[in-house]
Every structure is written in C-alpha cells, then in structure tokens.
Amino acid sequence: MRRLALVALAWSTLTLAGGRARVGGTLEVAAVVKTAHADPLLADTPLEATLSQLTKLPPCRLGELSRPSPRVVRLAVRAAVTPAEVVRSTLRVKETPSPYRALLAPLLSAREAGPALVDFELDGPAPDFEQVLCHPVLAVGPSFFASMSDRLVTNADPALPRAWLDGLSIRATDARTAERLVAQRKAQVLLGGALGEGAMLYATYLVAHPRLGPAFAQALEASVDRPGLTRFFVRPPARPLSTLIPPGSDGQKKGTLVDVAWPAPARPAPLATPMELTLLYDAGLDEQRAVAERLQVKLGALGYRLKLEALARRQLRERLAAGPDLALVGLLMPPQPGPALSLALALGNAPARLSELDALTEPARAEAVAERASRPLPNLFPLYVQGLGVTAARDVQRLTRDAFGLPRLDDVFLAVE
Amino acid sequence: MTGGVLALVLSAAASSGSTLEQLADGVATRVLGAGLMGPVGLVVEANAPVLARAVATVVCGRLTLAKLSCEVLEATPSAAVALATTRELSTLVRLSILTDGATLIVRGDALETWRNFWAGERPTRGPRAVAIGLTWEFDAEVAALAGVTRSPAPAVPLELKLTSLARWGTVPAALAAGDLDGDRRAEVAVLLGEEVVLLSADAKVLARYDLSSGPAAAALSREPFGALAFTQNPARLVAWSGRRARAEVLALVGSTLRPSGAQDTITMDGLTARLEPGLNRFLPDVQVGGRGLRLPSGFQATSTRSGSALVVWPDGSATLARQLPASGRIGDVGCGSALGDVDGDGVPELLVSTARTSGDADELRLLSLAAAEALAANAQSARSTPPSWQATLKGRALVMTGADLDGDGSEEFVFGTWLADGTGELWVARRVTP
Numbered sequence: 001m002r003r004l005a006l007v008a009l010a011w012s013t014l015t016l017a018g019g020r021a022r023v024g025g026t027l028e029v030a031a032v033v034k035t036a037h038a039d040p041l042l043a044d045t046p047l048e049a050t051l052s053q054l055t056k057l058p059p060c061r062l063g064e065l066s067r068p069s070p071r072v073v074r075l076a077v078r079a080a081v082t083p084a085e086v087v088r089s090t091l092r093v094k095e096t097p098s099p100y101r102a103l104l105a106p107l108l109s110a111r112e113a114g115p116a117l118v119d120f121e122l123d124g125p126a127p128d129f130e131q132v133l134c135h136p137v138l139a140v141g142p143s144f145f146a147s148m149s150d151r152l153v154t155n156a157d158p159a160l161p162r163a164w165l166d167g168l169s170i171r172a173t174d175a176r177t178a179e180r181l182v183a184q185r186k187a188q189v190l191l192g193g194a195l196g197e198g199a200m201l202y203a204t205y206l207v208a209h210p211r212l213g214p215a216f217a218q219a220l221e222a223s224v225d226r227p228g229l230t231r232f233f234v235r236p237p238a239r240p241l242s243t244l245i246p247p248g249s250d251g252q253k254k255g256t257l258v259d260v261a262w263p264a265p266a267r268p269a270p271l272a273t274p275m276e277l278t279l280l281y282d283a284g285l286d287e288q289r290a291v292a293e294r295l296q297v298k299l300g301a302l303g304y305r306l307k308l309e310a311l312a313r314r315q316l317r318e319r320l321a322a323g324p325d326l327a328l329v330g331l332l333m334p335p336q337p338g339p340a341l342s343l344a345l346a347l348g349n350a351p352a353r354l355s356e357l358d359a360l361t362e363p364a365r366a367e368a369v370a371e372r373a374s375r376p377l378p379n380l381f382p383l384y385v386q387g388l389g390v391t392a393a394r395d396v397q398r399l400t401r402d403a404f405g406l407p408r409l410d411d412v413f414l415a416v417e
Numbered sequence: 418m419t420g421g422v423l424a425l426v427l428s429a430a431a432s433s434g435s436t437l438e439q440l441a442d443g444v445a446t447r448v449l450g451a452g453l454m455g456p457v458g459l460v461v462e463a464n465a466p467v468l469a470r471a472v473a474t475v476v477c478g479r480l481t482l483a484k485l486s487c488e489v490l491e492a493t494p495s496a497a498v499a500l501a502t503t504r505e506l507s508t509l510v511r512l513s514i515l516t517d518g519a520t521l522i523v524r525g526d527a528l529e530t531w532r533n534f535w536a537g538e539r540p541t542r543g544p545r546a547v548a549i550g551l552t553w554e555f556d557a558e559v560a561a562l563a564g565v566t567r568s569p570a571p572a573v574p575l576e577l578k579l580t581s582l583a584r585w586g587t588v589p590a591a592l593a594a595g596d597l598d599g600d601r602r603a604e605v606a607v608l609l610g611e612e613v614v615l616l617s618a619d620a621k622v623l624a625r626y627d628l629s630s631g632p633a634a635a636a637l638s639r640e641p642f643g644a645l646a647f648t649q650n651p652a653r654l655v656a657w658s659g660r661r662a663r664a665e666v667l668a669l670v671g672s673t674l675r676p677s678g679a680q681d682t683i684t685m686d687g688l689t690a691r692l693e694p695g696l697n698r699f700l701p702d703v704q705v706g707g708r709g710l711r712l713p714s715g716f717q718a719t720s721t722r723s724g725s726a727l728v729v730w731p732d733g734s735a736t737l738a739r740q741l742p743a744s745g746r747i748g749d750v751g752c753g754s755a756l757g758d759v760d761g762d763g764v765p766e767l768l769v770s771t772a773r774t775s776g777d778a779d780e781l782r783l784l785s786l787a788a789a790e791a792l793a794a795n796a797q798s799a800r801s802t803p804p805s806w807q808a809t810l811k812g813r814a815l816v817m818t819g820a821d822l823d824g825d826g827s828e829e830f831v832f833g834t835w836l837a838d839g840t841g842e843l844w845v846a847r848r849v850t851p
Contacts, residue, residue, distance in 0.1 A: 022774065
C-alpha cells in the first residue's frame, strides 16, 4: 500500500514533450536485483540489462548506421570507443556458445573500415540487422555514465549527449527494502517492483533434450497450466507465453502475433518405469526456482522424477550447449519478430537463419513469422514472459522506455516542482 | 537603451542588492558625478521617520566609502543650508522620499554651500549642483521601513486571440522575429532540428537554410535547443543550432538564405551570449554593451522591450526589470515567455508559460508590466496574481517572441509549442480589439 504513495508513472504520459529539461542532481535508484553481471551477454534480464546499459551501449547507439550496399551495414562510430572494440565485442557474441549467437546468424564478418567505421558484412539483405545491433547483449563501453566508487557519474565523453543528471546512485536490495526506500523518499526510482507496464520481452522456456521425444512434450503440455504458473510463481509484471516468441515481439504495433494457448493434449498415463531427469535453472532468479519446483511436482505425478540443479548463469549457458535433460532458460527477446524467432529456434536447436524471410515486405515477414511462431517445437516449451516493473517519484521526469521495454535512465531529469 | 537596461538587469542578477543599497549607490553616483566635495551634510525627509533615518544612514555610508565624509543633519531642507554653512560642510544633499504603490521615489538635490566672500552684497554660490530624481520598485525591506503592505497592481483587461500559423513534424528549438527583407514588417524565423525556416507574417515559407554543414558542437544536447536573432544594418539573421559549434550569419538574397559568415556568439536584444555545449541553456558569461558579466547561472530565454528586460532561468524563475534592477525573481515562468507591447501603449506586457516540465498542456498568462514587477519585487509566482488574460494550450510553449507582424504599431506574441507526439506548432496571440 505504501507504493500507492508514489506516483506510478503511466507510460502514456511519459512520452510527452515537456518543458526544458533541468540539468543536475543525483538520481537515487533502488533495484531489486541479486547479482550484477559485468558481461552484457549474461546481464540479460530486463533489470540487469537496464543497469548494464548505464555503462555500456549497444552498437546502434554508438553512432550512425547506414547501408553502403544491401549486404553491408556500416556503423560510423561517434562515441569514444574504437572500431576495434566494436568488432571484438560483436565477434565475441557470435563466437560464444550462447543462444544469442542466433541474433548474428546473418553476419559473415565484422571489420574496421576506417578510423571510426565498422562494416558488418551480411550473407543476405537481413533487413532487421540494424535493429539487432540495438540488443543489450551486444553492448560495449562507453555509455552516458561512468563508474565511480559508490555511484555512477555523468560521462564527459563529448560524442554522447550529456545525461541531464550529474549522477546515479544505485542500491541493489530486496523487494521489501526497495519499496521502503522509495516510500521513505530515500530512493526516487524503484526498478524491479511489481508496478509499471512496459513491453514484456524476457521470455522463459523449458528446453528438453530431443531424446525425450513427444511423450515428454505431451506430459508437459498436459500438466502445466501456464496462466496458473505465471500467476502464482512468477514475479510480475508477467504473462503466460504459449507461442515461440512473445506477442510484444511484433513491435506492439501490428498485433500479428496472437497469444493463444496451444490445445492441451490428453493427460497421458504415468510412465511405467519412472524416468530420472535433471532440471537446470538459473540460481540468480527466484522465480525459476519456484517454477522448477512446480514442474517437479507436476511431472513427478506422470513418472518424470526431476532432480533440480541451480547453476550460475554462465555455467547454465555452458551446460545448455552440452544438451542437458531439461533446463529453464530466460532470454531477452528482440522486439522484431524475425530476430526473436531466430533466437527461439536456436534455443530449440533448429536452424536459426531465416533467409527466406529477407525478401518479404515487413508486413508479410511479420505474418510469416507469426505463423511459424505459432507452431510448437518438439523440445522447446515457452512458459512465461516478463517485463520490468518501474515506479518513480513525482520529481523524476521524462522516464521513457526503449523498444525492449527497458527504462531510459540516461534521459531522466529531476524537476524542481 | 536596450543594452543599458540589460546591463542593469544582469548586474542585479549577478550581485543583487537591496533597494536601499541601490538608492545609496544612485545618490552617491550623482554626487560624485557632479564633482561635489566633502564634507557632506545630508538631510532626508520621509513620511516614515524610520525610513528617513535608514536612508540617511545607508547613503552616508556610501558617501564615506567614496571618501566623502558625511554628516546627517536634523533640519528641514530650507533650514539645512544655514546649518550646513555653520558646520562648515562643503556640500549639502537634500532628499525627499515617497512611496507610491510599489514604487519608491527619491527626489532632491545636492549643492555646494560655499559662498564667494568677494562677491559683495549678493554673494554667489559655487557652481556645482545636481538634481536627484530616482525611482525603484521597492523590496520587502523598504516596505517594512515605510510601513506599507505590498499588493500587486490590478490587472488591466486585455484579451488575446490565439491563431495557429503552422505545424511541423518536429519541435521548434528557437524562434525570433525581425525585418530581414526591408518591408518594415517582421518575418518569423524558426529553428526546426537543424533547419532554419523563414516565414512571412502569414506563415508562408520564404526561405530555408540547413545548418548541419557547420562544425559539430563539443557536446550534443539531448533536446532541441538553439538561438536565433535578427540584426540590422545590415539586415541579417544569426542562427545557432545546439548541435553546432558556431552561429551562422545569414543574409536573405531574393528568396534564398545565404551564409555570410560565422561567429562564436549570438546577440539577442543587446545580450551577447553563447550556447552551453550539450545543454539546453546559454553560458552564464555574457556581454552587454561591450561589458562582460558573469551571471549566477546559465539562462534559457531572454526578451527586451521598451527598456524592460526579461531573463528566464533554468530553475523556472525569471528576472524582470524596468529602468533599475528588480530585487526578486518571478516564480513559475517557463521558457516560452516574452515581453511584447500588444496594446501599443508603449509599455510592454508579459506573456508567460508555466515552468512545468511534464504534462501535455500548458497555460499562458498575460500580465501587465506593473503586475509583473510587483511579483518580482515580492519574489512571487506568476500564478499568484490575476492575469489580464489566460488560456490553456495543447502542448508546451517553449519558445516565444514579441513581433509586430501586421505593421499596425502594436505587437503580437508568436510562440512555438512542443506537442506530445513530437511534432511542433507555431501560434500567434493577437489582441482582440474592443
């Protein structure tokens, strides 16, 4: 109830042009987060990506993108980052065993094309590639803030627009403490709370080993109630996910993707011989533990005895490459349907490069992706999708979100009301 | 005139003194300027004895600082000459203090008391003398000494009508009006992104110019900002985008704006300033009439009319002054505020937007200069007095200027709004003739 004392800013009013923004001040942020990953490839939950982007920016925000030829995307680097760093960072994502490699599936090579130019050579037109370069996992320094001992201070890099704020002070804590800090006006922004609507693109899937076959798929679909699972075990804001990519992945404009439940199969008879399986999940995410335990109960009744194993995210990604029995995996899906579907397909070990879509117009591409995303994969089970809850005090102005639903704290200013 | 007023306004902003201090400075300046010598005798009369004593004390202090020894005389102005002669004072200053509404009026003279002994039966006085006549909008200190209660001047009925002139897909970053083609009617220049658009009074596009070829600014601003100014002799338009390092000087040749130079500063209504790289304001170091000043902070808008000057600060307040510096600031004044003489009486009115930084609507309030000065004297919000006229706008008014668009001798207010969808609109506010 104390949250009601805050003004939960409605995003529809936050995009308004206001008066002249005020310069200066330090924004106190309370973040409901356990761990902070320095590696953008691992900092992919909405909250972690938000924090990561305060000190690192994805390539599309480091300069101007252009297409000197249909198969080359050129980045004119503006910020104080070398083309070599951008190339190195991009190639690292392409070469690291991670589902996010699928985002760069059309990329043949990345190279320095000049003192401040990077050329990305593609295997085809890949019309969404510019937007892919906005994904937070591709982030590379610098950004609008630089780390100090106890806070972030405005980056003096003249190539980037100066943040209105002088600095940011971020306090990582639990949900109750964060809410108390905001209620007591010791923090002006709460990241990771239950309030605040935005795009929900952090999708969690259950990945099964192909050897488990359709019997397991039938057992899972028959026993798992996605709305109930989401409602009772997942931190809001969240919604059940029954298509391969979140409905928000069509840019929240066309509504091509319809979030319809796949028809639940008949409940199979329990296995005659119980099967021992290991379910891996992310130790840094409480809701994954809760969901894993729920799956343990539900599938146990059908003869699947799940052993739960909590892993750090880096280890989880490594084990994922080796093909575990079962794993809960969360991914920050791109808002564009094509790259989002590539990412989901890669997670399900299906071919991720959808070059046949390149020649289609944007509406036709979205329609084709929607049709493909509505067909299940035998070993990939979407469960739920989450967004990031954000509430802000009244004096926090111009708090907007990017296409991933992440708050743009660099654009915030403090009003003198 | 413009530069002088701005210098006074900005001097006051840089080191604001109380009305009494300004009064003492004014008297001392005149006594010294007349070449009068010390010791000085000072007689002050006022309705309130407390005020008279306070004025005498402060003025004597200023004269003493200027190395003119000073003595306060307890006498009527007519008897003071004999008393000063008796006490061998070289100069006599006689002041009479009046308060009228929010105005403090100081009248009097300063004269030599020495008589020419060799002049015979009709002795002559020394030649040095000066009349003193000064007015200020007084502050709370003087109000307390005089025992008066300040109240804003009553609003003068005045009605404006809003008309939309143009809409664009981007927000207007800067706005100015002036006569560039020599037809004695003002044109309007708008900065849209990095493009300068010159419009006729009826919003027909006369010319465009893209500023993006200039050298980039040292830092980029997050929101559109810039400055435009018209200069005369020769008629030029100076345009500065916040994304560029320098201002470009443009001349109108036929229907084309052509570059005729670049400069590191821009002069708006007598105030020469520079954009602060990366931010939405001007640097605090300015020049007025060739004199350098450092203001307390950067500022976001300025407007000068008929000896009155308005400066809008980033904290949502504004300094307003006529003839002499105001002692306080008006609160809740947005960047889309300007002075303009809409009724053609020679005294400008002030149209202010709000200082709010969020929301999709704005409010315009028209204030008489007297009402605005009373607000400044009491450091009150622009919303604390009844306006002559007010209206609610869709969008936020962030740029505004006064201009005589139709050549009728009275001005209109031209302003640009930022709309919620990222587009912009240009409006004109004209007086509704009774």
